[in-house]
Amino acid sequence: MSLDIDDILAELDRDTTAVEMSSDGINLQNDASVDIMNSSLDGTNVAPKGQLLTSKVRAISPVEDFNKLKTLWKNERCSPELLPYPHQLMRRMLIRIQEQMEHLEILSMNFFEESAGGGGNGRRNGNAPANNNKMLPLLCMEAELERVKFVIRSYIRCRLSKVDKYSIYLRQINEQFLNEEHEEGDMNTETRISPLEALLSSEEIKYHQKHFSLLLNLLNESVLKYMSDDLQAINDTEGTVNMIDEPDWNKFVFIKVNGPPNGENEFDPLLIHKLDPDRYYYSITIPETNEDIELIIGSIYIVRYNLIKDLLKDDKIELL
Amino acid sequence: MSLPKQLQDTFSPKELQFMVEEEPIKIFPRFTTRQKIRKQRDDLLGTNSHRWKMLTMNDTSLNNMVAMQSTTVTLWIALLLKQQSKCNIIAPEWLTSKALDRALQFEQTNTTRFSPLPWDWLIISEILFKKAPDDFHDPVHELRSKIQDLREIRQLKVAKGIRYMNESHLQLDNLSLLEINELRPFISGIMDKLREIHLAAVGTGDNNEMGDEDDNDEMFNGTMRNDSSRLL
Amino acid sequence: MGYYDIDDVLADSAEIPCKFNHEIPGLGYLENNPGGSIHVNSQVKLPLWLARVLAIIDVAPDVDPITGVPSEENSAFLTLMTPEAFSTKVINAIKTDPVALDLHSINPQFYALAIKWIGLFSDQDLAEIVSELLLKRAQVINSHANSITISYNNDSINHNNSKSLNNQTVFTLTLDEFEKKIYKQANESYKDIKKWMFQS
Numbered sequence: 207m208s209l210d211i212d213d214i215l216a217e218l219d220r221d222t223t224a225v226e227m228s229s230d231g232i233n234l235q236n237d238a239s240v241d242i243m244n245s246s247l248d249g250t251n252v253a254p255k256g257q258l259l260t261s262k263v264r265a266i267s268p269v270e271d272f273n274k275l276k277t278l279w280k281n282e283r284c285s286p287e288l289l290p291y292p293h294q295l296m297r298r299m300l301i302r303i304q305e306q307m308e309h310l311e312i313l314s315m316n317f318f319e320e321s322a323g324g325g326g327n328g329r330r331n332g333n334a335p336a337n338n339n340k341m342l343p344l345l346c347m348e349a350e351l352e353r354v355k356f357v358i359r360s361y362i363r364c365r366l367s368k369v370d371k372y373s374i375y376l377r378q379i380n381e382q383f384l385n386e387e388h389e390e391g392d393m394n395t396e397t398r399i400s401p402l403e404a405l406l407s408s409e410e411i412k413y414h415q416k417h418f419s420l421l422l423n424l425l426n427e428s429v430l431k432y433m434s435d436d437l438q439a440i441n442d443t444e445g446t447v448n449m450i451d452e453p454d455w456n457k458f459v460f461i462k463v464n465g466p467p468n469g470e471n472e473f474d475p476l477l478i479h480k481l482d483p484d485r486y487y488y489s490i491t492i493p494e495t496n497e498d499i500e501l502i503i504g505s506i507y508i509v510r511y512n513l514i515k516d517l518l519k520d521d522k523i524e525l526l
Numbered sequence: 527m528s529l530p531k532q533l534q535d536t537f538s539p540k541e542l543q544f545m546v547e548e549e550p551i552k553i554f555p556r557f558t559t560r561q562k563i564r565k566q567r568d569d570l571l572g573t574n575s576h577r578w579k580m581l582t583m584n585d586t587s588l589n590n591m592v593a594m595q596s597t598t599v600t601l602w603i604a605l606l607l608k609q610q611s612k613c614n615i616i617a618p619e620w621l622t623s624k625a626l627d628r629a630l631q632f633e634q635t636n637t638t639r640f641s642p643l644p645w646d647w648l649i650i651s652e653i654l655f656k657k658a659p660d661d662f663h664d665p666v667h668e669l670r671s672k673i674q675d676l677r678e679i680r681q682l683k684v685a686k687g688i689r690y691m692n693e694s695h696l697q698l699d700n701l702s703l704l705e706i707n708e709l710r711p712f713i714s715g716i717m718d719k720l721r722e723i724h725l726a727a728v729g730t731g732d733n734n735e736m737g738d739e740d741d742n743d744e745m746f747n748g749t750m751r752n753d754s755s756r757l758l
Numbered sequence: 759m760g761y762y763d764i765d766d767v768l769a770d771s772a773e774i775p776c777k778f779n780h781e782i783p784g785l786g787y788l789e790n791n792p793g794g795s796i797h798v799n800s801q802v803k804l805p806l807w808l809a810r811v812l813a814i815i816d817v818a819p820d821v822d823p824i825t826g827v828p829s830e831e832n833s834a835f836l837t838l839m840t841p842e843a844f845s846t847k848v849i850n851a852i853k854t855d856p857v858a859l860d861l862h863s864i865n866p867q868f869y870a871l872a873i874k875w876i877g878l879f880s881d882q883d884l885a886e887i888v889s890e891l892l893l894k895r896a897q898v899i900n901s902h903a904n905s906i907t908i909s910y911n912n913d914s915i916n917h918n919n920s921k922s923l924n925n926q927t928v929f930t931l932t933l934d935e936f937e938k939k940i941y942k943q944a945n946e947s948y949k950d951i952k953k954w955m956f957q958s
Contacts, residue, residue, distance in 0.1 A: 343579075346580075349602070353602070688900055712896075720892060
């Protein structure tokens with residue numbers, strides 16, 4: 207699986223690296239929702255500048271992006287389901303990596319020329335300790351690049367492993383959606399985004415399609431074609447046990463409660479404020495017992511994923 | 527295949543170390559990067575191309591280091607500089623003999639709570655003991671044994687706390703990154719099973735079954751279905 | 759969980775004692791009477807997946823030929839009876855000493871079977887007993903998992919002598935398959951951390 211940086215570079219206008227800040231602050235930095243809006247179009251225009259007069263536009267710092275990426279990576283690793291792909295964030299990260307790689311290349315070329323021209327130590331030994339202070343930034347920048355790449359690789363690998371695991375399930379929810387879309391006919395002039403398009407990057411969609419057809423082919427060739435017609439299904443949901451593995455929605459996960467990403471506790475309608483002791487918390491309810499649980503900001507809990515997944519998608523909690 | 531089995535649903539110790547290496551720490555650099563002071567020397571050397579331009583951190587502090595003036599950098603940078611003998615790491619305030627004694631006392635007096643040690647206390651102390659043992663004021667073996675004492679007393683509390691596992695939830699304040707990770711498979715595994723037992727008794731199946739085919743919302747939320755439907 | 763979960767399949771094949779509510783022609787071979795009928799109140803062990811269906815599907819109730827009133831007796835093919843795994847004897851053993859119990863010999867898929875059984879009858883009492891059992895045993899599983907020897911590259915760190923190692927083995931033999939899985943996962947997790955901490 208390769209993410210083609212050139213493609214992305216070509217279609218992206220660098221100056222659009224900005225997000226909307228909604229004035230009520232509720233959907234702030236919700237990459238997912240922004241992404242879903244854009245991914246159905248051709249994905250080029252990021253910030254509809256001027257369309258929303260009330261909102262402020264703010265440049266995103268690379269540091270914030272990297273922190274967000276680390277959070278997404280951890281969340282993805284700890285959540286039972288596949289979380290939405292952060293289209294814009296990944297675009298920006300990949301562009302920056304590309305730029306940094308070019309920058310480093312120029313730097314090391316300069317460095318080489320310098321030391322060669324200086325007549326002193328003509329050869330640059332890559333393994334020599336950077337006893338020269340001039341080497342240090344280059345060394346660190348190279349190390350940093352490797353660290354960023356590691357997070358991205360690990361993140362994508364984790365996502366692909368879930369695409370593998372839920373291959374049939376993902377296909378099923380998508381088909382269901384397309385069928386509904388078809389039934390509704392031309393009632394909707396706007397094309398809605400399919401679940402797969404909302405969840406996956408275009409590369410991941412291709413990967414999923416390929417993986418699914420290989421899997422189907424394998425099952426057919428090795429087993430199913432030798433069985434009678436009525437035993438060939440791999441997606442029977444009518445029987446006593448569903449054949450399609452779904453994410454374990456109720457799985458217990460470790461969470462930390464952060465509150466709204468902008469820190470404005472008093473403007474989050476879901477937050478409950480209680481005094482004595484002074485605390486802000488989200489309230490969730492265990493469905494079968496009607497037991498209420500207070501999720502206090504700053505605290506760590508182990509709870510069922512299903513009960514906190516909306517808070518997770520709104521960046522109000524993180525998985526640990 | 528895409529992700530090794532042992533990395534699914536949890537993190538390896540090395541990955542935890544990676545996360546902690548992203549945290550800030552104070553150092554005494556042994557060299558200067560601040561431009562004004564450097565300028566003349568740069569001119570002599572005839573170069574200016576070695577500015578720090580970082581992707582993942584604010585590089586202002588890196589470009590404004592003054593020898594022997596404390597500054598804050600990302601831990602992995604500090605470790606890299608340390609390795610090149612370019613800085614001394616300033617041990618965090620809680621990682622002194624005195625502070626650890628206080629933490630130990632807290633652990634002993636509060637039998638049902640964990641002392642508010644930093645989120646990464648076990649990992650960062652381990653890293654610093656290994657990579658910067660000469661930067662501590664207190665003897666490292668003494669600090670190490672106190673960390674070990676803290677670890678053991680907390681593990682004992684966890685072992686006792688396990689009996690409060692249930693099908694609903696647990697609050698685990700001040701449990702640290704490493705502690706959560708080593709307990710993760712055990713606690714989530716047992717609590718998942720307790721939940722299955724509980725849900726079977728109240729008659730809400732927990733078997734990942736599909737809900738009503740045409741109820742899209744249910745679809746995405748995952749569904750609970752009355753277990754009796756499994757019988758038919 | 760899931761369609762292809764082997765422990766789920768095995769739990770479904772556990773033998774359940776069943777009592778027939780009706781005389782059924784041709785099923786006599788189930789009680790060594792080939793060609794004959796199976797009689798009312800005959801007891802036969804059937805796998806759970808089959809017994810469950812037969813205990814729920816109604817046969818047409820016997821109707822009193824004179825009054826036309828359907829009989830009040832159980833109309834399902836058969837009645838499920840408590841399997842050995844949840845017999846009073848086992849429940850008492852659970853209550854006495856949950857930790858010493860050889861759960862594996864009672865049923866290797868004890869919890870999976872218990873969950874199915876609890877679900878059939880919405881049996882709150884059994885749910886409580888089984889939860890308590892799991893909790894008590896979990897504490898022991900955890901301490902075993904945490905204290906096991908780690909040795910790699912012959913550079914071993916021994917916390918246990920061979921005798922207690924032997925105890926470990928005996929202990930793991932008494933675990934049901936789910937407990938074994940948790941034990942392994944927890945043990946791996948503790949071991950990884952220890953390795954990381956001891957590495958030079």
